[in-house]
Amino acid sequence: MDPHFDLPPEAWRARLSDGSYQVLRCEGTERPFSSPLNQEHRTGRFVCAGCEQELFTSVMKYDSGTGWPSFSAALPGALDTRVDRKLLVPRTEYHCARCGGHQGHVFEDPGSPTGMRYCNNGLALRFLVDPEA
Incomplete structure (x- = not known):
């Protein structure tokens, strides 16, 4: 994690919406189909x-x-992973490598182009349109 983003909870609360704070800093999960x-x-x-x-x-x-929002791969070096044992079955959880913000979980998915699914919380993301598209 980048030390520039090692912020106290009050700084994260000021920076993020309530929903984004719950997902990114408290490892919450948004409702499906809400993003x-x-x-x-x-x-x-x-x-x-x-x-x-x-x-x-x-x-x-x-x-x-x-x-x-689901992705078949992530950009190299963008994510860190660890085992999540909150449910009965261990899952692989991933976080932003820069700020440590919780993003979602990665699963095997035969329907994905790569066989993997990065299942992300929309509240943990922002979309930037390619200006040249």
């Missing part, structure tokens, strides 16, 4: 809502039918 990013199909980049690190491109996005 407008599910319907985002323009050319651009998906960045961390906490620090604007680029995490995914629009080419990596696909419709998994799960209700959360």
Whole structure:
């Protein structure tokens, strides 16, 4: 994690919406099908809502039918992973490598172009349209 983003909770609360704070800093999960990013199909980049690190491109996005923005791969070095044991079955959780913000979980998915699904909370992302598209 970048030391510039090692902020106290009060600084994160001032920087983020309540929903984004719950997801990014408290490892919350938004309701499925609640993110407008599910319907985002323009050319651009998906960045961390906490620090604007680029995490995914629009080419990596696909419709998994799960209700959360899903990606078949991530940009190299953008994410850190760890095992999440909050449920009965261990899952692989991923966070922004720059600010440590919780993004979502990665699963095997035979319907994905790569066989993997990065299932992301929309509240943890911002979409930046490619100005040249």
